[in-house]
Amino acid sequence: MGLSAVIVDDEALARRELRYLLDRVGEVEVVAEASNGIEAVETVRSHAPDVVFMDVQMPGLDGFAVLKRLMENREFVMPEVIFATAYDQYAVRAFEVNAIDYLLKPFEEKRVALAIEKARMRRAAASTAQSETAIETVPQASAEERLESLLKLLETQATAAATQTRPRSGKVVVRSAQRLLLVDQREICFASIEEGAISVVTPAIEGMSNVRTLEELTDQLDPETFWRAHRSFVVNIQHIREVVPWFKSSYLLRMDDRKATEIPVARAQIKRLRELFNL
Numbered sequence: 001m002g003l004s005a006v007i008v009d010d011e012a013l014a015r016r017e018l019r020y021l022l023d024r025v026g027e028v029e030v031v032a033e034a035s036n037g038i039e040a041v042e043t044v045r046s047h048a049p050d051v052v053f054m055d056v057q058m059p060g061l062d063g064f065a066v067l068k069r070l071m072e073n074r075e076f077v078m079p080e081v082i083f084a085t086a087y088d089q090y091a092v093r094a095f096e097v098n099a100i101d102y103l104l105k106p107f108e109e110k111r112v113a114l115a116i117e118k119a120r121m122r123r124a125a126a127s128t129a130q131s132e133t134a135i136e137t138v139p140q141a142s143a144e145e146r147l148e149s150l151l152k153l154l155e156t157q158a159t160a161a162a163t164q165t166r167p168r169s170g171k172v173v174v175r176s177a178q179r180l181l182l183v184d185q186r187e188i189c190f191a192s193i194e195e196g197a198i199s200v201v202t203p204a205i206e207g208m209s210n211v212r213t214l215e216e217l218t219d220q221l222d223p224e225t226f227w228r229a230h231r232s233f234v235v236n237i238q239h240i241r242e243v244v245p246w247f248k249s250s251y252l253l254r255m256d257d258r259k260a261t262e263i264p265v266a267r268a269q270i271k272r273l274r275e276l277f278n279l
Contacts, residue, residue, distance in 0.1 A: 002027045003120060006047055008040040008066070009033075009055040009084060011271060013249075014105065018053055018084070021112045028116055037061020041069045049079050051119045053103070056085040067147055078144040080119040086268035100146055104231075105268035172220055174200045176207030185221050189239040189257045193232050201257050203239075227276070229253060230266045237276060 005028050009015045015033050022028045031047050034040040037060045044052055044066075054063040061069070063083060070076060083095060083102040095102040101115045126142065171182040187202045191209065198209040198217060211217045214234055218226060221234070229235045235253060242254040244262065251273060253263040265273050273279065 002029060003050040003116065003123070004029050004031045004047070005051045005053060006031060006040075006044055006049045006079075007033045007053045008035075008037075008043070008058075008063070009053070010035050010058045011055075011268075013267065014055070014084070014107075017107055018112070021107055021109050022116070024109060025113045025116055037063070037066045040066045044070060044079065045073075045076060048077065050123055051080040051082060051116070053082050053084055056083055064151060067151060071144060071147065078142070078147060080122055080143050081147060082115045082119060086266065095150065100150055106266065172200065172217070173210050174205065174207035175210060176205050181205065181207065186225070186236075186238070188221075188226075188236050189255045190233055190235040190261065190263060191217055192234075192263075201255075201261065203257055206257075227269075227272065229269050229273070230264050233263045235263060243273070243277060243279065 005022065007015050007018050007030060009018070012035070015035075019030050019033075022030060028051075031049055032043050034043040037058050040052075040054070040058075040061070054066065056063040067081065070078065081100060083100065084105060084107070085102055086105045101118050103111055103115060122143070170185055172185050172188065174181045174183045183200065183202060183205070187204070189201045189203060191198060191200045191214065193199075193214050196212075198211060198214060200207055200209050200217075209217055211220075214228070214232075218228065218234055225236055225238060226234050227237055235255065239256050240253050241256040241260070244252040244254055246252050246264070249270070250267060251265045251270065253265060255261045255263060
């Protein structure tokens with residue numbers, strides 16, 4: 001069963017990449033694109049696609065605000081929504097709870113194909129449920145019901161986060177040479193994860209963190225200073241010595257540690273890089 005699709009993303013490169021991958025997957029016709037939230041509302045309403053690929057973070061209206069606008073019209077049949085996000089673990093957990101699919105940037109062809117197959121199966125199941133009038137059935141939750149549940153959960157979590165601020169001591173425990181050092185987070189150049197182990201690097205030392213994930217470490221750090229530039233790296237923007245243009249309009253960050261480590265900037269984070277340094 002072929003599907004019609006609308007792609008919503010404020011980055012032209014991300015839209016082109018996703019269109020290319022959908023063409024490779026096959027049986028998906030991209031009927032329109034939108035580059036911002038306001039445009040997305042009108043585009044989705046006018047084309048009424050089977051599925052929408054929705055960027056989470058966009059200027060103006062973000063992906064969740066677009067959903068709220070679309071669901072204001074109760075007569076509009078909501079499409080399947082597949083969110084695109086760049087390491088937003090907070091949102092990803094909410095998507096999983098509500099059985100709503102998502103793609104992490106940069107996109108992978110196998111993951112795109114799996115998301116399309118899930119959307120196709122949900123559309124087929126919804127169509128079957130509507131046609132079975134003689135037999136009493138318990139239909140799957142509709143796309144609109146799942147999206148409403150998602151939005152309620154996100155609002156609840158956002159409210160809880162606003163009322164429970166986690167205290168930050170300013171110190172991070174780093175294991176180095178069989179010693180447990182309390183490192184001032186302002187001294188940290190970057191942290192990285194490899195094979196499940198998290199290393200922390202300062203201009204003077206390099207050691208291991210006692211946390212299990214970069215998300216846990218990031219929770220201890222000042223969000224105004226530390227930035228998740230890549231899936232495997234959190235950097236202190238005050239310790240970036242140089243921004244190095246790389247191939248295909250991408251960038252490396254050269255840090256001010258002893259090794260002058262070069263850290264790649266994820267494609268999905270290039271916009272944030274440009275905002276930080278007015279590139």
